[in-house]
Amino acid sequence: MNYLLKSLSIALCLCCLSKVGYTQEISSQKVMPTEDLPKYLKQEVLNTFSQKERISTSELASHFRQTFSNRFFYDWETSEDRFMTYNVLYSNEQLHRERGNDHLSKYAGSTYWKLPFNYQNGEPVNAYALRHLARQHKMVDIAYLYFYEDKNPEYIRYFCKQMHSLNEALVNKKYELIEDGNGVYEVFRSGYRILNWLSIHNLFLAQEAYSDEDQLYTIATLLQHGAHLYERNKKFRYGNHQTRGMSALAMLAILFQDFKDSDAWYQLAMTRLGEHLNKEINADGFQFERSVHYHLSDIGNYFYVYRLAQISGMEVDKLWEERLFALFETLVKVAYPDKTAPVLQDDTDNPWAERNQISRTLTLGYLLFGKPEFGYFAENKVEDKIYWFLNKKQLAELETIKRKKPKYGSLHFPQTGYYITREGWSEKDNMMIISAGLDKDKPDHQHGDMLGIQAIANGHNILPNYQVRYSLPDYDWFKNSMVKNVALVDDELQGKEWTGNKGNSGFGKFRVLPQPRVIAWEITPHFDFFAGSHDGFSNKNIQYSRQVIYVKDDFWIVKDNFDADTPHTYKQVWQGHYTDENGPYLLRSSFSDGSGCEIYQLNAPDQVIQSGKRGKRWSVLEKNNQTDFSFISIIYPFKKYDDCIDEAQKSPAIGNWKTDNLPIDSDGTHSIFQNQEAFLFGVTKIKLEKIYIEFSENADLFISWKKGEGKIVSLTEKDIQVSISGENTKVLNKTLQPGQELGF
Numbered sequence: 127m128n129y130l131l132k133s134l135s136i137a138l139c140l141c142c143l144s145k146v147g148y149t150q151e152i153s154s155q156k157v158m159p160t161e162d163l164p165k166y167l168k169q170e171v172l173n174t175f176s177q178k179e180r181i182s183t184s185e186l187a188s189h190f191r192q193t194f195s196n197r198f199f200y201d202w203e204t205s206e207d208r209f210m211t212y213n214v215l216y217s218n219e220q221l222h223r224e225r226g227n228d229h230l231s232k233y234a235g236s237t238y239w240k241l242p243f244n245y246q247n248g249e250p251v252n253a254y255a256l257r258h259l260a261r262q263h264k265m266v267d268i269a270y271l272y273f274y275e276d277k278n279p280e281y282i283r284y285f286c287k288q289m290h291s292l293n294e295a296l297v298n299k300k301y302e303l304i305e306d307g308n309g310v311y312e313v314f315r316s317g318y319r320i321l322n323w324l325s326i327h328n329l330f331l332a333q334e335a336y337s338d339e340d341q342l343y344t345i346a347t348l349l350q351h352g353a354h355l356y357e358r359n360k361k362f363r364y365g366n367h368q369t370r371g372m373s374a375l376a377m378l379a380i381l382f383q384d385f386k387d388s389d390a391w392y393q394l395a396m397t398r399l400g401e402h403l404n405k406e407i408n409a410d411g412f413q414f415e416r417s418v419h420y421h422l423s424d425i426g427n428y429f430y431v432y433r434l435a436q437i438s439g440m441e442v443d444k445l446w447e448e449r450l451f452a453l454f455e456t457l458v459k460v461a462y463p464d465k466t467a468p469v470l471q472d473d474t475d476n477p478w479a480e481r482n483q484i485s486r487t488l489t490l491g492y493l494l495f496g497k498p499e500f501g502y503f504a505e506n507k508v509e510d511k512i513y514w515f516l517n518k519k520q521l522a523e524l525e526t527i528k529r530k531k532p533k534y535g536s537l538h539f540p541q542t543g544y545y546i547t548r549e550g551w552s553e554k555d556n557m558m559i560i561s562a563g564l565d566k567d568k569p570d571h572q573h574g575d576m577l578g579i580q581a582i583a584n585g586h587n588i589l590p591n592y593q594v595r596y597s598l599p600d601y602d603w604f605k606n607s608m609v610k611n612v613a614l615v616d617d618e619l620q621g622k623e624w625t626g627n628k629g630n631s632g633f634g635k636f637r638v639l640p641q642p643r644v645i646a647w648e649i650t651p652h653f654d655f656f657a658g659s660h661d662g663f664s665n666k667n668i669q670y671s672r673q674v675i676y677v678k679d680d681f682w683i684v685k686d687n688f689d690a691d692t693p694h695t696y697k698q699v700w701q702g703h704y705t706d707e708n709g710p711y712l713l714r715s716s717f718s719d720g721s722g723c724e725i726y727q728l729n730a731p732d733q734v735i736q737s738g739k740r741g742k743r744w745s746v747l748e749k750n751n752q753t754d755f756s757f758i759s760i761i762y763p764f765k766k767y768d769d770c771i772d773e774a775q776k777s778p779a780i781g782n783w784k785t786d787n788l789p790i791d792s793d794g795t796h797s798i799f800q801n802q803e804a805f806l807f808g809v810t811k812i813k814l815e816k817i818y819i820e821f822s823e824n825a826d827l828f829i830s831w832k833k834g835e836g837k838i839v840s841l842t843e844k845d846i847q848v849s850i851s852g853e854n855t856k857v858l859n860k861t862l863q864p865g866q867e868l869g870f
Contacts, residue, residue, distance in 0.1 A: 150387040154353035157293045160186075160342035166349075171384040187338035189384075190345060191331055197381050197438050198324075199515040202331040208514075209273050209329075211521075216510045219274060226267035233259060235287030236294075239301040239310050253308050253631040254597040260302075260310045261318040262288075269326045272333075279335035285326060286340050289347055296350075304358075307629025311354055313371030320351050320374035321430070324381070325514055349385065352378040356391050362401045364568040366420050366427070369406070372398040373427040380434045392440075399431065403449050405567075411452035411459075412542035415571045416563055417471035418460070418482045425453050425487060429494070430515065454491030456539075457484045458499055458532050460546065463555040465503050468580045469591040470544070470561070472571035472605070477598060478740055480590040486512070493520045498530035536654045536676070538647055539563075545647055547654045547676035556583045556763060558682060560674055562642045562658045569639060574607035574621035576640040576660045577672045581682065583763030588715065588723035590701050592742060596632035600739065605636075607699065608737075609744065613672060613686040613757070614697040615663045645671070645843055646864035652803070653677050653828065657843045657864050667691060671843040673826065675805065680781055682761040683798070683805065685826065687843065689754050698747040698757050700725055706745065708773040710734040713745055721765050726778070728758035728785065728796040728807070758796060758807055760785075790814050790831075795824075803830045805841070816854070817870060822847035837869045838862075 151166055152158065164172065164181045175181050175189070195201050200208065213219060232245045237259070244250055251259075258264075265285060272281035292310070295301040302308040309315070327344050330336035355375040359368060372395045379392035406414045406424070413421040428450050435442045461467050466481035473482055488503035490512055504527045508516065531551050538545040543563015549555035558581040564572060581589040589611045594604045603609070607619040614620075623637035640662030648655045659671040668690040675683040688696045702723070704713040710731040716722035731747040738744065749755050762780050764770055772778045777786040780798065788797040794809030806812070807826045812819040814831055819838065825848075826841040840846055840862040850858040850870045862868055 148390045150353055150356055150390060152349050152353040152385070152387050154350060154357050156297050157343075157346050157350045160339060160346055163342060163346060166385050166387065168384060168386055183338045183342065187341045190341065193384065194328060194331060194381065197383075197434065198328050199433060199437070200328075200517050202328045204518070205329050205332050206273070209270075212510070212513055215507045215513070218510060219270075222267045222270040223274065225264045226271045229264035229268060230284070233288070235284045236291040237288060239292055239295040241302060241308065253629045256302060256308055256310075257315060257629070257631055260308075260312075260315040262322045263318070266322050266325055269329050272330075277333065277335065282330060282333065282335045282340070285330075286343070289323070289344065293347060293350075302629075307627060308631065311351075311358075312367070313355060313359060314367035316351055316355060317371035317374035320348060320378065323348060324377065329514075345382070348378055349382065349387075352382070352391055353387065356387070356394055359394065359398060362398060362405075364406065365570070366415070366423055368398060369402045369424060369427045372402070373431050376431040377434055380431075380438050380440060383438070395431075399428070400443070400445070403428070403445060407449050407453065408539070408541035410539040410541045411456040412539050412544070413453070414542070414565050415471065415568065416542055416544075416561075416565060417473055417571050418457075418467050418469070418484070419471075419473040419475060420571060421453065421456065422482075422484070422487055425450070425490075426512075428453070429490070433515065451491075451495055454488060454495065454497075454500060457488055457491070458503070459534050459537060459539075460544065460559070461503070461532075462557055462582050463549075463551050464553050464582070464585055468559050469593050470559075471573050471575075473593045474595050476593050477595040478604075478742065479593045480587045482593075489524065490516075492527065493523055496528075498528040499532045501527045501529045502531055504529070536649045543642060543644070545644075545656050545674075547656075547674075547682070549679050554584045554765075556676075556679065557581065558589075558674070558676065560656055560658075562644050562656075564639060564642055570635040572636070572639055573605045573610065574619055574636065574639065575610040575612060576620055576642050576662060577658050578607075578610040578612040579674065579684065580611065581761065581763075583723060584717070584719070584721035584765055586717045586721065586723075588702060588763055589761070590742075592701075592740075596634075598632070601632060602634055603739065605634075609701065609739075609742065610699065611701050612699055613670065613688075614699060614746075615666060615668055615670070615688065616695050618663060618666070620660075620662045648839075648865035650839070651678070652830075655839070655841055655865050657841075659843065663688075666694065668694065673841060673843055675828075675841060677783070677798075677805075680783070681763065684757070684759045684761060685807070686757040686759075688752070688756070691753065693751045693753055696749045696752060696755050696757070698731075698759065700745045700747070701742070702745075703743045704736075704745050706734045706736065710747055712771065712773050714770070720767060721763070722770075723761065723763045724771050726760040726762060726771055726780065728760070729756060731757070756807075760798075802832050803828070817850065817852040819870070820849045835869065837867055839867045840864055 241256060268281050301310045304312045352375055355371050375391050376395035379388045382388055408414055413424045432446050465485055467484045485503045485505050486509040488500045489505050489508045492500040492504045506524050536547045545560040547558045558579055561575050561578045579589060580591050592604055592609055594601055602624050606621040607614055620640050621636035624634055625637055626634040640660035642658055642660045645657035654676040656674040663670050668688055671687045673685040702715050704715045706713055710733055711727040713725040732750050733748050735746045760780055783798050783800045785798055786796055788799050791813035792806060792809050793811045794806040796807045798805045805828055808824045810821050825846045828839040828841060830837055843864055845861055845863050848860055848862050
């Protein structure tokens with residue numbers, strides 16, 4: 127794979143060498159008159175016209191209608207039939223009416239494009255709203271209104287008028303500049319506007335009210351956008367903003383390949399996109415910003431170009447297919463057993479939601495690759511926006527989906543830093559995801575959740591995380607550690623030095639975040655083991671580490687270790703609606719079907735403080751005035767009341783496991799035992815019949831002794847020395863690394 131990436135990069139760069147000194151002919155500073163369009167056509171295209179010197183408006187518009195029919199995702203002549211099918215499949219008319227009328231009520235056709243200015247009701251437009259105006263998302267809804275309201279031509283006029291107003295603002299320099307932070311022609315916003323306008327253009331092509339002149343004016347406007355993107359993206363920049371813009375530039379180059387500049391546009395766009403594929407899709411298949419939202423967004427960015435290139439028979443390197451496949455496959459690997467996905471970092475589609483919907487995206491993956499494991503998630507329809515980018519044959523394939531349940535068990539994404547323990551794929555199976563990564567190049571979308579966890583069991587989010595939205599006033603709060611399942615010290619949060627973006631649109635990031643270190647990750651038949659640390663409390667000279675043990679199909683053990691020279695207050699934060707009537711050592715949450723989850727402490731905290739916001743609740747366990755301390759928490763999901771922990775017992779059973787009731791001699795502080803298997807914590811000596819095991823310091827471990835054979839697995843977060851001796855046993859001295867097994 128690395129060889130392919132390198133080869134693609136070299137090939138694309140060499141391909142562009144011939145264009146290094148290329149000066150495009152189409153202006154980026156103004157929209158050309160439609161009568162000038164033929165001047166920029168390739169000679170071989172001009173030769174197809176009967177009158178090359180004077181091509182009429184109708185003849186030129188007819189030519190581009192034909193090329194769109196052949197090159198776009200679907201044939202515009204079928205638009206009205208597709209629209210009828212769309213309404214049956216999605217029943218979105220009310221939503222589109224609300225969105226379209228919202229845009230119409232706020233902005234005149236000849237609107238402003240530079241702050242400050244007001245909505246039509248007199249209220250001020252803020253930066254966030256301007257950015258969405260620049261993307262023109264709701265203009266697509268207005269295009270739907272045209273069909274909902276008996277082809278009222280006023281909606282076509284509104285679309286054209288708003289496009290004219292932007293072009294006038296461009297000439298008169300009355301638009302937000304990129305340098306101001308809210309640039310109307312910023313690569314991301316311009317790229318989205320192109321995508322939306324291309325959709326509208328194709329949707330309107332069969333309509334009489336969308337005149338030949340209107341059609342050519344839209345094309346001239348899109349060409350100006352392409353020229354602007356070409357001039358402004360000669361260098362690689364990390365992030366989905368450039369990817370979105372380069373995807374749009376490639377689309378323009380393919381759809382308008384009749385123009386002289388299109389070859390240079392295509393080469394530049396594919397070079398930039400190749401770099402993004404190389405640098406931003408990690409080798410493990412996860413998009414580098416570590417967010418499901420941006421992962422899904424990148425699928426779209428590459429899909430549009432991939433499909434258009436296929437339709438036009440333009441060669442695309444095999445890397446595209448491999449990386450696009452990996453993006454879809456990652457969604458399967460990270461999915462909850464109920465076919466949703468965890469909330470990771472800046473997921474923004476549905477504020478405060480505790481899951482991401484991925485089925486319709488994987489429906490697209492199924493259509494592209496035909497993999498039954500993608501089909502397992504597939505619905506009879508793709509996401510409503512993607513519907514307009516598939517042909518009739520692809521849509522028909524959704525009537526006979528082949529489905530196969532995935533076989534992925536516990537796994538990890540080593541480059542991205544996600545670690546997953548999984549019971550299986552039945553809807554009520556257990557799953558946990560641990561976050562232990564930080565992108566070094568663009569951590570802008572990273573939350574304060576280092577070594578944070580999320581878990582699902584019995585179909586419920588027992589340890590949730592929450593989606594966010596940039597425009598909400600408490601966005602920075604929901605991006606930081608109090609709404610994560612993490613460990614904290616005193617009043618410290620992981621995210622520090624919050625800074626908003628230049629345009630004050632609401633988005634912001636932390637300048638300082640903890641650097642993670644993964645110590646161990648082991649998958650065994652009986653349990654999974656993760657150990658990691660981060661430097662988030664180094665400013666207080668505190669060393670911190672977290673161990674997570676998944677006892678297969680039963681429960682998790684989470685151990686947080688703090689080591690300092692001076693006393694501090696140590697904390698665990700747990701998300702969810704938990705009650706604490708049994709004191710801080712046992713928190714309990716129950717759900718409508720009688721299932722629930724308990725968080726049981728082997729080392730008793732001093733107190734629990736409960737709080738909440740936006741309808742979400744969390745519990746903070748505290749241990750005060752300590753230099754060194756470890757929380758040892760058992761996360762125990764139960765299916766019914768009879769399975770609950772008996773809070774009246776001093777050392778209660780956890781399902782079929784006993785706590786602190788070990789049948790062998792050990793000086794450990796705590797134990798969890800079942801059927802000649804045990805998890806021990808803080809142990810230095812073990813006597814097992816005639817075998818003696820000693821450790822150089824307090825150790826955490828798994829031990830089993832069956833049929834005359836035994837083994838230990840180190841669950842300590844650092845290397846430990848072990849000595850094994852006995853009457854008939856040769857003395858064995860060995861250094862055990864975290865996760866390493868030793869038989870005896």
